[in-house]
Amino acid sequence: MNVQHILIDDNNPRHRELSIYRTGKINRVKLQDKTYTTYCSFEIGAHDYAALFHYGIVESLNKLPFISESGNGLDSWDESFLHNSLLSAMTGIIDNYLATINTEKNEMTLLGWQDQPVGIAYLRDIDPKRFLAFLGVLREFVVESETEGCDLEFIL
Helix, strand or coil: CCEEEEECCCCHHHHCCCCCCCCCCEEEEECCCCCCCCCCEECCCCHHHHHHHCCCCCHCCCCCEEEEECCCCCCCCCEEEEEEEHHHHEEEEHHHHHHHHHCCCCCEEEEEEECCCCEEEEEEECCCCHHHHHHHHHHHHHHHHHHHCCCCCCCC
């Protein structure tokens, strides 16, 4: 089968309309609040969203006991919560990746594919330096959340 490869471009509006073009958000919340209140939000762009899965960070974070309606923990197309008491463990996981991701090796990840009507593989280039900068800011957000006594809500 002849397969066409499409490299996702964040500047291409047609690519941003694809279902495999995913972004996310992390909200600071307090699970004990009587009403849902978001105290601060952290946006996850499409590049960093893909990198979180590509490098296995989501899988590593799933070792923590996330609360989710589906029971799947931290997962794509789901909403999940992480209690404040577990944020230092999350910081440790982030620290491990900050120390081990090779900044000299760009990565290519497969986001999805289709067989019909023609074979297409959707790919994304991962810039490790850009992603490590994102992880550093994410780490800061987690530490601030822990200090403020907030829990985290993940919308992936």
